[in-house]
Amino acid sequence: MNNLFKQTLAKLNIELSELQYKQFELYYEMLAEWNKVMNLTAITKYDEVVIKHFADSLSIVKVYDMKQNLRVLDMGTGAGFPGIPLKIVFPQLEIVLLDSLNKRIKFLNEVIQRLELSGIAAIHGRAEDYARQREYREAFDLCVSRAVANLAILSEYCIPYIRVGGIFVAYKSGEVDKEVDNSRKIVDILGGSVEKVIKFNLLDTEIERSFVKIGKVNKTSSKYPRKAGLPAKEPILTEKLPKEL
Numbered sequence: 127m128n129n130l131f132k133q134t135l136a137k138l139n140i141e142l143s144e145l146q147y148k149q150f151e152l153y154y155e156m157l158a159e160w161n162k163v164m165n166l167t168a169i170t171k172y173d174e175v176v177i178k179h180f181a182d183s184l185s186i187v188k189v190y191d192m193k194q195n196l197r198v199l200d201m202g203t204g205a206g207f208p209g210i211p212l213k214i215v216f217p218q219l220e221i222v223l224l225d226s227l228n229k230r231i232k233f234l235n236e237v238i239q240r241l242e243l244s245g246i247a248a249i250h251g252r253a254e255d256y257a258r259q260r261e262y263r264e265a266f267d268l269c270v271s272r273a274v275a276n277l278a279i280l281s282e283y284c285i286p287y288i289r290v291g292g293i294f295v296a297y298k299s300g301e302v303d304k305e306v307d308n309s310r311k312i313v314d315i316l317g318g319s320v321e322k323v324i325k326f327n328l329l330d331t332e333i334e335r336s337f338v339k340i341g342k343v344n345k346t347s348s349k350y351p352r353k354a355g356l357p358a359k360e361p362i363l364t365e366k367l368p369k370e371l
Contacts, residue, residue, distance in 0.1 A: 157175065166205040166230065167205050179207050182297070183210075184208070186337065189295060190293065196267040196268050199284075201269055202226070203234070204230060205230065206223060206233075210223075210234070222247050234248035253351065254353060254357065256287075257287055267292045267293070268292060269287050271284055277302070277306060277308075278308065279358050282312070282362060285313070285318045285350075292342045293340065298335075312361065315350075315362055316347075317342055317346040
């Protein structure tokens, strides 16, 4: 890895070993290579991947202590962000990567094998289904997601996985106040509470980023998440409204 990455990590107060740098380098090479035959990311130039994927994934250190022993779920992980970078930097984390597209899971399993990562698993399926399984429901200390979805929908996907006392951190774009306000009641229904919204520019760029930190204060009702596809089609609080007003 070149000096850009080291300088970037220094701004996040992160220091890596040579092995960890080599793992990131191999991860980038695999991402670029696999992206030629399948759609993993629109961002492939090295400098952009360093800032927009690696550094962005790791910037959660601004809002949460990742040096703890945590069981972490990466919801809608895609090409492995933020889960893979977090695992490389904080190897003590136990991480589950969840994605609904099997092609991406195959890529992630190859990355896990090639980088020789342990304590991490990639699973294929829908959030609504795994949340019904005892092994996963309310079994995580932390859930993270960079998935592009409204916070109300993401909350129904993610909050059921977090234990009471755990945290859900949603990676969002800069302007998120209205979305958060519109989601507060839904978060409450799911057993969560919006603790804070942290806004910042990603390192020295003009990219605006917000973290929405949601605490789990009560157990989630067994009715949530609803059956597959319903959270996106009918967000909570609108499900009982007539189709035409």
